[in-house]
Amino acid sequence: MEEEEEEEEEMQYPECPVCLQVYNNETTIPRVLSCGHSACQTCLPQLPQRFPNIIRCPSCNQLVHYPNNHGGSSSLPKNIDLLSFISQQQQHQQNPQNPNPQYPNSSEKSVKQLSQGHEFLPKFWSEEFYTIWKDWVLEIDSIEIEMIGVGDGDDHDPHISLLRGRKDGEIVSLLYVGSAVLNDSVFDFSYVVRIMQFLYQLNGSLRDELCLILRSLKLRFRVCKVYGLWMNSENGSVFLVCEMLNSDLKEKLSEWRNRIVCENGNEVIRDGKQRKELNWGMPGFAVVGMELCEALASLHADGLVSGCLALSCFHFDGFGRVFVNSNEVLVLGRRIRKWVREFAASGCQRSEETERIMDDIIKIQPTVNLELLFSLLHKEGVALDFGSSECSVGYFSDVWSLGCILVSFLDGGGLNHEYFYQLIPQIGEKTCDEFLGLYTDWVERVNLLLENLLGPDYVALHQILCRCLEYDPGNRPLVTDVWKCIRDLLVRPQDDILGSLDTGGSLKNMIHCISLGHMCDMPTENDREFQNQNDHNLEGSGVAIGFQQDGDGKNEKNLVEGLRIGKFECVDLMGHADCISGLAVGGGFLFSSSFDKTVNVWSLQDCSHVQSFKGHEHRVMGVVFVDAAEPLCVSGDSGGGIFVWGVGASLQQDPLKSWYEQKDWRYSGIHALAVSGTEHIYTGSGDKSVKAWSLQDYTLVCTMNGHKSVVSSLVVCDGVLYSGSWDGTIRLWSINDHSPLTVLGDDTPGNLTSVLSLSVYHHTLAAAYENGCVKLWRNDMLSRSIETQSGAIFALDIKEEWLFMGGWNKTVDVKELSGNELHVDSRSVGSVACNSVVTAVLYWEGKLFIGLADTSVKVYSYRS
Template identity: 45%
Template structure:
């Protein structure tokens, strides 16, 4: 039997005394010298390296040759002959059972969904919205949680209620919208950001005043409505040709990307600084919504043509009207063979807009009356009368053209009449009309692009905005308009169900209050089926996690207890420390002992303010204390002796945390220091260059470090790289805790902010998103999280337990 030689954990080559020399890292593991040269160095911690065996961050010299050789491995390797036989494959180790996940909130949306839509969210206090003259707004959907009342933050009834953040409300509305609506919304946003003939789309904005989500588009150009239409206007045919060319060129661009308007009006067009026309898709949706409302009102009640309030200069094509009525009236019977909505529908509408300029108010009034009567006759099923009405209107328009255009413009008259054909298949193409209008301005001999071919577009895949699901949903409600002049749409709007995320409402946020302390709560720890709470009243209370009742009180401290930790050992321990420098070690067993297992005491002088923070490393077997004398002390859990003292901070060490065998310490000096637990040597200093404020709390999870500051800011590092700095609070943050993707923070403003860290296993955390907040009635002093429950310690002596459930 040949014994396998020791090998490098990176290259899997056997160690030797020449090139594969085993070098011992501070954590005790060995790696060959060649691999150490190629291992990546953390950018913020140049004097460190992650051990490939245990991933611990350890100190690393400039050259691996400075590290000691593993003499025992070299002797062991040289005492055995090398075997050329291949190694047998080791048996796969059984996978550890995954730890059950307990989310504070259900999964509101997927990571991919969030990254797709976050780019379109307009900030709540955007200057674009404040200056509403340069934007147009269209209501998309509503967040109608009846318990949500952001305007009553000072009301006592709002305490202990979960309020979703601005971004969370936008994302939840989008997540609950039907797929068809999302596809259309994505198409509008994408096209409006790329096509130069479409008014730019700024994104999506949520109005907290009326709980509606709006589509925000550009509206800073001159409206076509500013061009007054009179009977004597536009005798110059070249001017009409210029307007017609611009109109049809705009819609040619729209059709190239597969969009059909179906209804146009003067309000849909704006003129930029170069005289080119752009289309406002927001206004197209608004006009379509108003036409749809008129049709719904016509179906629901008996009306005559005088009651149909169809606005002037709004021209829905006949086939669009038929389709809208068919969607609203189930028993509507009409031959749709000649009424297919497509690109030709816009040819009809654009011809009406152009004739408004050419013929003036006589055409406008005639067409408005025709469309009003046409809608009513369609609704009532009088299809024969519809054909007669249409023929009469077309004859009248022809008479107007005869009076306006002479024999010189016979071809123009024929073209416009052809654009108004009832059958869409008999209407000319958009590009053909554009070429004709261009010919009124530029002579054919000088027109170098007159022979260009029309771009092929699959009309079967096109989408009609007026028939879009964004304004055609059956799930609608009428809400009072509270936005004043800022709201361009005053009609029915798509509404997301009031139960935006099933099972998650304010009413489902349960709160249990635990009372027993006589002063401010200073710390919380969980373990062994118990919650341990320390207080300025010099005691540590023990609470049952099942019944939320107090089962014991540890007494003995003579000063304010500043921190408490749980040690999962045999036997399990609870350790508490006070600002007098006393450290009490309590046994966690039933029945609880009245006296501590051990009492430790730090040396102090008149400047000393005792212990401010605690942390435990079960791997290294040490208890760590952060002290007022600026030091960190390591106490052995075996014999409770003081083993190491770590110096470096310039002020009180206010907070400690252990993760991945690295000790993180935060201080009032505004820095966070990292210490190697194997030899307690310093690894790195964060925030030393530009300290912003005192560090009051730190939290860690896997490769993520979060630090909370006295000025209300939070800094996040991921995989040793600084990620972001955010300010979820306006004042001091006294405590933060992190569990998986969830980050909780609370402090002086009595508010608990719930945030979520998004990312994936490969890239790590990418960003922090505020999900919501819980407004309390007292300063938040301590936070802890366990299996879906958030434990909150307050300055008013109470402990509250929040959880979402049925």
């Protein structure tokens, strides 16, 4: 009794699929549509009407007639049985309740069933991952590489140098990120998918850092624009593309010093006259110095710290404004990492090798602060006794580098770099106090240099530059303090209306040092082995391979991933003597029709040839399978012949039935076949008609006219028959009464292009045209046109969100479809190259069947 009461309480009354309200005889009256489903009288008029007097059933998604001009929903019959059932159930309960209906359980069930369905392509990444990265992928033809070796030194090593290219005529720099290396395989992934797969397989920390750099620096003030990622499709190298301005600071420094410095031989005159000419050049220094501070502050605004800088890291635009180039910063960081690695490997002791390393790094003239140097040496396992493990690289580390650059600007680029770097080999020889003494001696040398250059007129500038070079980061000034001091050279403090503003803003607590990050510690050797290892790891985890569960709960690996990594079987089915015209699957067999007037039957288990159906006297144009109590195979030929073959435990040698449609000498027979359950066979003919034949007695049921040329393709889905024609249109017919529903496409003479193939999956329709265009409709609204520009598309197939199409270009292209109810997005996933023109394409339960003009059928499947 308790169980019965619980069942009564849990009962959900029939409700409208649109408003989810329980039906009644007053406000939510159920009206019956021609497909047999019901919806309430109030909701039906509010459903979208794409075409006159036609709506889609909200339950089965079929196109059905709606009497819009004859009373609307009120003219449709009431569902009396449904109302009676609800009334009886309510009377049966002793305490009737007014239920608050929920979403029907059937929808949950359908979702569960879909989740167990077989998908063709692996989900290498989530949709969220693709959404994050897709806008950073540059078009394949957007970059043109000009020359190698934009950066100084190490130009022979592509990992620590820059390429120079052009983007829409603008000069850009390209920084190597890694290689999207794929094993040689039959399946060729598209450009975007290869980059996405490369990003997905990157080390998580490296990928996060790359994302941080892209997001932070794209539109940051005083930072060269970062455009995104581009891949060289020839070798798979992926690059970070960054704006590259006219000239760098090193060139400007040389020009500036040539104007204001008098030289006598190799020595700079340092007297009153020299100071006077330096005073004349001070405004130029002040302007550039302020913009250097602004560029560095802009970098810090997003929590980014360079760690080391060089004159080459700063560029000038056409207006003379200074910008920091993130690609140059990364290149410099990679060179410093390489140098420190070699230095640590030498034992940090003076030797010919360390001297060579020192000479190489002095040529670049980087400003490497001690915090970064100690941190890098510590990462290389060098044990130091003066705080190497406790030093942290932060904003004040960049202030040290800024101070060195400003002093170099004043001194013409000298700054005793050689003397400073002579201190570094002594890190492994001196104690902390001894090394600190040597460093203090170097700072004193810089102090004397500034005193001689600036004299008593620029005491404040002298002091703040010396503070920038303090050993203790806590004693260094903020970048904004340096900016304000330099600004005082141009504007007197009492006249500076901006002097009270906080131009620095707030600094973020989270700091990321570029020179210590993964982007500067990329694998520079054996990239292919690195990529293959990632592939292996992903395969073991089941992520990239895309394990799917079929209806029986068994794990089945994905075909396309098998094609990519070489784990696939390709069987060539040879048996026809002419072009393949159609493919069908059913009853454990593959059926292939051909212009050689035969239909071959192949086993789906071992791809062996089982039998040939012979009897046609003309080219067989198509073949379909009928899944009935007694399975059937139906084929049609260009002479109008229709043959029905038995497909049972033993295949029949002779057709069960054959007949010919009415012949007309002006037209050529049957061009397309389709089947609707076990009720009708549909033929598309050269006489411009679509005919329906009964599967019960094989008689002609009706003829559907409307096309103006050959009906070239037929397909049935959700109670609608779609017919494509050489007249460029697609007509929709109701399966229930074979009445016309609507027409898709433009049949005007100037826009005519023949429809060659159709495929439908639920509410998405794809049509292939003779001019190489593929059009996609979603809910009968044209949503997207794909221009292939590679010749006619003869065959296509849609399975869930995947579109396969092949034709004149001898390739089967795979595209992924996404979007909403009205809009379809498509993106190329990859392609399978064939040796001949593709004339038929079919995907079925993990196998891809490709019919070719060279008489063969290729079958691709995953090999475990």
